[in-house]
Amino acid sequence: xxxxxxxxxxxxxxxxxxxxxxxxxxxxxxxxxxxxxxxxxxxxxxxxxxxxxxxxxxxxxxxxxxxxxxxxxxxxxxxxxxxxxxxxxxxxxxxxxxxxxxxxxxxxxxxxxxxxxxxxxxxxxxxxxxxxxxxxxxxxxxxxxxxxxxxxxxxxxxxxxxxxxxxxxxxxxxxxxxxxxxxxxxxxxxxxxxxxxxxxxxxxxxxxxxxxxxxxxxxxxxxxxxxxxxxxxxxxxxxxxxxxxxxxxxxxxxxxxxxxxxxxxxxxxxxxxxxxxxxxxxxxxxxxxxxxxxxxxxxxxxxxxxxxxxxxxxxxxxxxxxxxxxxxxxxxxxxxxxxxxxxxxxxxxxxxxxxxxxxxxxxxxxxxxxxxxxxxxxxxxxxxxxxxxxxxxxxxxxxxxxxxxxxxxxxxxxxxxxxxxxxxxxxxxxxxxxxxxxxxxxxxxxxxxxxxxxxxxxxxxxxxxxxxxxxxxxxxxxxxxxxxxxxxxxxxxxxxxxxxxxxxxxxxxxxxxxxxxxxxxxxxxxxxxxxxxxxxxxxxxxxxxxxxxxxxxxxxxxxxxxxxxxxxxxxxxxxxxxxxxxxxxxxxxxxxxxxxxxxxxxxxxxxxxxxxxxxxxxxxxxxxxxxxxxxxxxxxxxxxxxxxxxxxxxxxxxxxxxxxxxxxxxxxxxxxxxxxxxxxxxxxxxxxxxxxxxxxxxxxxxxxxxxxxxxxxxxxxxxxxxxxxxxxxxxxxxxxxxxxxxxxxxxxxxxxxxxxxxxxxxxxxxxxxxxxxxxxxxxxxxxxxxx
Ligand SMILES: O=c1ccn([C@@H]2O[C@H](COP(=O)(O)OP(=O)(O)O[C@H]3O[C@H](CO)[C@@H](O)[C@H](O)[C@H]3O)[C@@H](O)[C@H]2O)c(=O)[nH]1
Ligand SMILES: [Mn+2]
Numbered sequence: 001x002x003x004x005x006x007x008x009x010x011x012x013x014x015x016x017x018x019x020x021x022x023x024x025x026x027x028x029x030x031x032x033x034x035x036x037x038x039x040x041x042x043x044x045x046x047x048x049x050x051x052x053x054x055x056x057x058x059x060x061x062x063x064x065x066x067x068x069x070x071x072x073x074x075x076x077x078x079x080x081x082x083x084x085x086x087x088x089x090x091x092x093x094x095x096x097x098x099x100x101x102x103x104x105x106x107x108x109x110x111x112x113x114x115x116x117x118x119x120x121x122x123x124x125x126x127x128x129x130x131x132x133x134x135x136x137x138x139x140x141x142x143x144x145x146x147x148x149x150x151x152x153x154x155x156x157x158x159x160x161x162x163x164x165x166x167x168x169x170x171x172x173x174x175x176x177x178x179x180x181x182x183x184x185x186x187x188x189x190x191x192x193x194x195x196x197x198x199x200x201x202x203x204x205x206x207x208x209x210x211x212x213x214x215x216x217x218x219x220x221x222x223x224x225x226x227x228x229x230x231x232x233x234x235x236x237x238x239x240x241x242x243x244x245x246x247x248x249x250x251x252x253x254x255x256x257x258x259x260x261x262x263x264x265x266x267x268x269x270x271x272x273x274x275x276x277x278x279x280x281x282x283x284x285x286x287x288x289x290x291x292x293x294x295x296x297x298x299x300x301x302x303x304x305x306x307x308x309x310x311x312x313x314x315x316x317x318x319x320x321x322x323x324x325x326x327x328x329x330x331x332x333x334x335x336x337x338x339x340x341x342x343x344x345x346x347x348x349x350x351x352x353x354x355x356x357x358x359x360x361x362x363x364x365x366x367x368x369x370x371x372x373x374x375x376x377x378x379x380x381x382x383x384x385x386x387x388x389x390x391x392x393x394x395x396x397x398x399x400x401x402x403x404x405x406x407x408x409x410x411x412x413x414x415x416x417x418x419x420x421x422x423x424x425x426x427x428x429x430x431x432x433x434x435x436x437x438x439x440x441x442x443x444x445x446x447x448x449x450x451x452x453x454x455x456x457x458x459x460x461x462x463x464x465x466x467x468x469x470x471x472x473x474x475x476x477x478x479x480x481x482x483x484x485x486x487x488x489x490x491x492x493x494x495x496x497x498x499x500x501x502x503x504x505x506x507x508x509x510x511x512x513x514x515x516x517x518x519x520x521x522x523x524x525x526x527x528x529x530x531x532x533x534x535x536x537x538x539x540x541x542x543x544x545x546x547x548x549x550x551x552x553x554x555x556x557x558x559x560x561x562x563x564x565x566x567x568x569x570x571x572x573x574x575x576x577x578x579x580x581x582x583x584x585x586x587x588x589x590x591x592x593x594x595x596x597x598x599x600x601x602x603x604x605x606x607x608x609x610x611x612x613x614x615x616x617x618x619x620x621x622x623x624x625x626x627x628x629x630x631x632x633x634x635x636x637x638x639x640x641x642x643x644x645x646x647x648x649x650x651x652x653x654x655x656x657x658x659x660x661x662x663x664x665x666x667x668x669x670x671x672x673x674x675x676x677x678x679x680x681x682x683x684x685x686x687x688x689x690x691x692x693x694x695x696x697x698x699x700x701x702x703x704x705x706x707x708x709x710x711x712x713x714x715x716x717x718x719x720x721x722x723x724x725x726x727x728x729x730x731x732x733x734x735x736x737x738x739x740x741x742x743x744x745x746x747x748x749x750x751x752x753x754x755x756x757x758x759x760x761x762x763x764x765x766x767x768x769x770x771x772x773x774x775x776x777x778x779x780x781x782x783x784x785x786x787x
Contacts, residue, residue: 004085006309011355012076015631019073022624029617030063036610051540051785055551058533065526066621071519072348075355079466081309083302093311094128094286095304095367098276100269101294102136102675109145110208111476111678112294114171116146119292120153120251121160121168123301129251130284134272138228138257144211146255150235152204158248159197160301163190169297170201172330230259230425232279232418252284256425264427268673269363270441270448277373277440278390278424281398282417287371293364295678296327296475303472307367310464321372321461322453324358325365326350329477335637335691337748338484339645340477347632349520350465357517358463360524361453365473371402372461373440373452390433394420444503446673447494454498454505454521458512476678479688482697484645485653487676492528492657493664499525500665528658534650538708538742542715543781545735552614552734614734643745651704687760693748694760699769706762706770709749711777712739 037056041048048056086092097119101112112133119131135142152170160168167173235253258275260266267274273291280286288311290304307323310316326346336343350359377385377399385396423429430436436443445451453463466472478484502508505521513521541551622643629639663669680688687694695702719736723729743750752762 004082006085006313007079007081009077009079012078012351015076016074018627019070019076022620023070023073026617026620026624027067029613029620030066032613033059033610033617034063036613049549049785051544051549051551054536054540058536061529062533065523065530068519068523068526071356071516072352072523074352074516076348076352077355078351079354079464081306081466081468083305083309086305086308086312089125089128092125092128092308093288094130094284095122095124095288095290096276096280096284096286096370097122097129097131097290097292098134098273098280099131099292099294100134100136100272100276101142102269102272104137104139104141104212106675106677106679107294108679109139109142109212110205111171112142113145113149113208114169115292115294115297116149116253117153117156118169118298118301119290120149120253121157121165121301122298122304124304126157126249126251128286129304130254130280130286131251132254132256132276132280134276135255135257136260136266136268136272138231138260141212143231143233143255143257145208146233146235146253148204148207148211150250150253152200153250153253154248155197155200157250159193163193166301167299168301169299172297172299174198174201227261228257228259230422231255231257232421232425234283234414254279254283256421258425259422259427261427265671266427267436267443268446268448268671270436270443270452273448274430274435274440275425277370278392278395278429279421281402282392282394282420282424285370285398285401287369287402289368289370289373291364291366291368292473293475296364296473298472299328299330299474300468300470300472303466303468304367306466306468306472310466311367311369316462316464319460319462320369320464321456322361322366322368322463323466324350324360324362324463325472326465326467327362327365328471328474330474331476331479333689333691335641337641337688337691337693338478338481339638339642340479340484343629343632343634343638344642346467348628351467353517353520354465356520357457357514359465360521361449361456361463363447363449364475372456374399374402375438375459387432388434388439390424390429390435392420392424392429395424444501445494445497446671447491447498450495450524451498451503454503454509457517457521458509460512478676479680480684480694480696481648482694482701483677485649485697485701486674488649488653489656489660490673492654493660494657495524496528496658496661497664497671499528500661528654528661530646530650531655531658534647535655537738538647538651539711539777539781541735541738542711543777543785545715545719545732545739546778547782547785549785550731550735552611640745644748647742647745648705651708652701655704656700683759687758692756692758692760693752695749695752695762695766696760699763699766702762702766703770703773705746705749706753706766707773707777709743709746709753710770710774712742713750714774714778715739716743 037059041056099112099115099119101107101109116131116133120129122129133142133146156170159165165173167176233255235255256276256279258266258272266272277289280289288307290307292298303325307325310320310323313320327342328346329341332340350362353359375388377388380388382396385399389395389399433439441448442452442455457463478487498504505518505525509518509521544551625642626636626639629635629642660669664671684694684696716736716739719732719739722732723736749762752760753767756762
């Protein structure tokens with residue numbers, strides 16, 4: 001009998017048709033634009049000016065990035081899973097959950113423990129589920145929290161199972177107003193038990209927080225720069241008297257704090273995950289791994305079964321490396337002024353690339369096949385395995401077992417296991433091995449997720465994007481400008497690091513992956529470079545305008561021809577400057593003559609249709625973005641927010657990220673990974689809730705955007721004045737409009753600078769500094785453009 005499929009994949013045809021038609025049209029317009037640019041370059045007798053060349057180069061780069069981006073929307077698909085068709089529980093494979101935390105100050109242990117609890121409570125056979133927490137902070141507070149968690153889980157898990165609770169992150173469950181009771185039992189009983197467990201949670205919360213107060217000072221002494229020894233503890237407790245609780249089956253819970261020494265580079269999250277891979281290898285060695293950031297709790301306990309619908313599908317599983325769920329966030333409000341949800345990525349690009357070879361690994365919320373991280377080892381003997389994996393016999397055995405698909409039982413005597421685990425978590429273990437180079441999560445870049453996924457795809461592995469309507473995981477997003485841009489700088493530095501290396505997707509990828517997949521990776525590889533065209537287009541046309549140099553006029557000869565034709569057709573003379581040429585296409589030209597629109601038919605094609613092309617490219621990309629925002633259920637506000645955040649990120653995060661990567665590349669900077677803040681103070685939260693940008697950020701973060709806004713204000717007012725007073729619409733309009741657009745999009749910066757009085761306004765010193773820089777730019781521009 002043919003069994004029913006565990007999942008189906010449906011191409012999104014309407015969306016593909018719209019996207020492809022748009023791409024082709026836009027591409028044709030770009031060709032026309034470049035034809036114009038090149039022909040006017042070649043035809044012009046004088047040498048082109050530097051600003052002209054730079055603007056041209058910016059257009060080229062923007063177009064290339066745009067082109068790569070099209071790969072994402074070429075073949076969007078969506079997937080459905082049928083977990084009810086999975087085999088019986090006994091036949092399900094094991095899953096090891098890896099949760100990483102690094103800093104108890106930025107990542108409050110109570111939140112981390114909530115993530116741990118939600119993972120332990122996944123709807124999956126408890127003997128097939130193991131939860132490992134990596135604590136890079138080596139904090140005794142976190143370890144203590146884990147012991148408390150275990151005790152609380154003893155009550156929490158049976159409660160969830162018994163009443164079929166859907167929200168299994170206790171913090172969220174207790175703070176939500178709705179009751180998600182759905183079990184068959186008596187409601188009164190449920191209420192009773194809920195009260196009971198709620199009291200236990202309060203106690204648990206107190207214990208974890210109290211431990212924090214006591215231990216903080218001690219931690220500060222021990223974990224500062226000196227590093228810390230490896231600590232591995234299988235969390236367990238003495239059998240309790242309470243027989244009812246004791247019987248509950250619990251997943252294995254393990255605390256791992258790898259050894260850290262200042263003299264050894266520890267490779268941040270990738271390093272932590274590799275330690276977990278090894279330690280879990282000798283303990284449970286489950287064939288599948290769920291990776292979670294410490295703030296990403298499991299919102300839907302069914303995600304494991306949903307993921308298994310792909311991993312256990314014989315048609316796709318042989319090449320399937322991981323099932324990626326989208327990152328979604330619990331702390332984003334309706335304004336989402338920082339585009340914290342990364343909508344474009346998880347709503348447009350990931351479903352798009354899912355129709356190709358599969359989504360890019362996204363750091364958290366994915367179910368990975370362990371084997372995929374070990375590479376192809378079928379040919380290797382023990383000696384080779386040791387060269388790859390290091391000298392732990394226990395671990396090598398676990399690798400063998402994984403390849404023979406036989407389960408390993410956690411049988412070793414606990415002291416021997418302890419010793420081996422400590423060895424696997426020590427600093428020196430990876431010396432002279434291939435960990436991080438070819439094995440496990442890769443170290444080459446601080447965006448270990450992007451890079452590891454890239455290499456997997458290069459090896460011909462695939463991935464799928466599982467995006468059920470109920471978010472499987474929810475994390476905390478950045479909710480202030482400073483965190484957003486610091487995080488963005490790290491990401492872009494990591495991306496550009498890969499671009500500058502021998503693994504550059506355009507070279508390394510193109511030889512190993514299909515073209516469209518390479519283009520998707522290529523887009524992210526080039527994304528940091530948005531900073532070049534954005535800086536150019538936000539300064540050069542403006543400086544030129546202020547110095548009376550037109551940048552977007554029709555060619556002189558064309559202008560003259562217009563005047564001539566105009567005279568013939570209308571029997572009227574209009575000299576240059578009196579009319580504004582709006583657009584021309586085959587046979588028809590639209591002119592604005594002294595305020596009135598005139599259409600004239602020309603006997604021959606007008607070659608100056610470039611303005612139409614310009615307008616088309618500009619408007620079409622804006623409208624396509626709008627279409628995409630609206631069709632995915634977002635609002636016009638989202639559209640503007642995304643334009644703004646893109647500009648702000650380009651001139652800060654992308655700029656600094658690229659510079660950081662270049663400095664790393666020439667050996668002038670060391671890699672760093674500043675974990676993102678997961679706590680926000682009340683003031684920040686209040687501003688965020690009102691949808692007001694919070695400009696409390698370092699001067700270096702704010703100055704670029706504030707400077708550009710001031711410069712564009714100057715150029716816009718100057719341009720507007722010229723158009724009104726001198727009537728030189730034709731020469732000025734393009735540039736003045738560009739400034740206008742930049743100002744409209746960045747209105748919150750203007751408001752923060754001039755109108756707001758609250759703490760989140762742009763600090764006066766930043767405004768003053770930016771003003772000084774603008775004046776310097778104006779002087780420089782004046783000297784450079786008038787010499
Ligand atoms: O030395 C370190 C640094 C970080 N982390 C952990 O890594 C996770 C992600 O760090 P976070 O500060 O939250 O960074 P984000 O920029 O929010 O993370 C995104 O980007 C990272 C790559 O830069 C990915 O690894 C993440 O999964 C992805 O959510 C957190 O759980 C940290 O505790 C460590 O374990 N060790
Ligand atoms: Mn994070």
